Amino acid sequence: MGRLDGKVAFVTGASRGIGRAIALACAREGADVAGTYHPSEAKPDAILHEIEAFSRHALLLPLDVADEGPVAGAVDAILARFGRIDVLVTNAGYGEETPVEAMTAAQWDRMIAVHLRGTFLCVRHVLPGMLERRSGTIVTMASQLAYLGAPGLAHYAAAKGGIVSFTRSLAREVSRRGVRVNGIAPGPIQTGFLPSTPEEDRALADRLPIGRLGTPDEVAPTAVFLASDDASYYVGQILGPNGGDVMP
Numbered sequence: 001m002g003r004l005d006g007k008v009a010f011v012t013g014a015s016r017g018i019g020r021a022i023a024l025a026c027a028r029e030g031a032d033v034a035g036t037y038h039p040s041e042a043k044p045d046a047i048l049h050e051i052e053a054f055s056r057h058a059l060l061l062p063l064d065v066a067d068e069g070p071v072a073g074a075v076d077a078i079l080a081r082f083g084r085i086d087v088l089v090t091n092a093g094y095g096e097e098t099p100v101e102a103m104t105a106a107q108w109d110r111m112i113a114v115h116l117r118g119t120f121l122c123v124r125h126v127l128p129g130m131l132e133r134r135s136g137t138i139v140t141m142a143s144q145l146a147y148l149g150a151p152g153l154a155h156y157a158a159a160k161g162g163i164v165s166f167t168r169s170l171a172r173e174v175s176r177r178g179v180r181v182n183g184i185a186p187g188p189i190q191t192g193f194l195p196s197t198p199e200e201d202r203a204l205a206d207r208l209p210i211g212r213l214g215t216p217d218e219v220a221p222t223a224v225f226l227a228s229d230d231a232s233y234y235v236g237q238i239l240g241p242n243g244g245d246v247m248p
């Protein structure tokens with residue numbers, strides 16, 4: 001028996017990296033999965049087949065999480081297909097390094113829009129159904145950089161700090177109405193997220209107590225845990241699969 005048997009999970013940014021690993025882990029644990037990919041990319045059909053290989057139903061939708069109309073449309077499409085959303089994982093995001101003195105307002109706005117506004121919009125359109133059923137779990141995706149800060153990534157770290165605060169506020173707001181809200185703040189995970197050289201990766205790994213970078217499959221179990229009844233007493237927590245870089 002899977003930990004998400006019979007659930008419907010909505011995972012944004014499921015085409016690759018951490019989101020893909022979370023979508024597959026949800027399916028492995030018994031959930032039907034609706035995932036999204038960015039509309040500028042080709043539809044990642046392989047994910048559909050990988051989810052269906054777990055004998056679960058899958059839906060893949062193009063979505064820019066910063067646009068409210070398409071977010072509302074995606075939620076409607078998922079509800080039309082599956083009838084409800086039990087688990088929301090707001091994972092979609094991107095990295096971009098720019099020193100603050102060279103950062104344009106457009107770069108700042110886009111970063112905040114995709115991460116912070118995108119998280120809000122997905123929650124905003126999924127939450128009413130969860131509250132109506134008095135049931136659901138929400139897992140947001142922050143970053144340890146919300147706590148550490150990072151040169152060249154001030155807009156990114158600020159957006160992730162906003163997600164931490166949003167997650168805690170939302171948890172305080174809705175927990176007594178049947179919806180559990182928590183977040184994940186991963187450390188450096190090997191994806192295509194930010195371009196880096198092997199030397200840069202080595203230097204980063206050497207800084208970590210565990211001595212290596214993480215993999216998407218080392219983040220996905222945290223999402224499954226927080227989404228499942230195993231985490232029934234976890235509220236407003238930000239868990240950190242981070243190789244020991246941050247020890248709160």
Ligand code: NDP
Nearest residue numbers: 013015017018037038041064065092093143188189191193
């Ligand atoms: P990837 O670049 O591997 O994947 C990002 C995913 O987000 C892709 O599915 C991408 O879609 C999607 N995406 C990007 N922009 C948008 C958008 N505007 N609207 C909808 N979807 C979008 O990154 P990771 O897997 O590494 O990152 C996933 C999350 O984890 C992000 O929120 C990131 O900030 C966070 N994180 C990552 C860490 C890391 O070290 N990798 C550390 C801490 C947090 P498509 O493929 O179609 O472009």
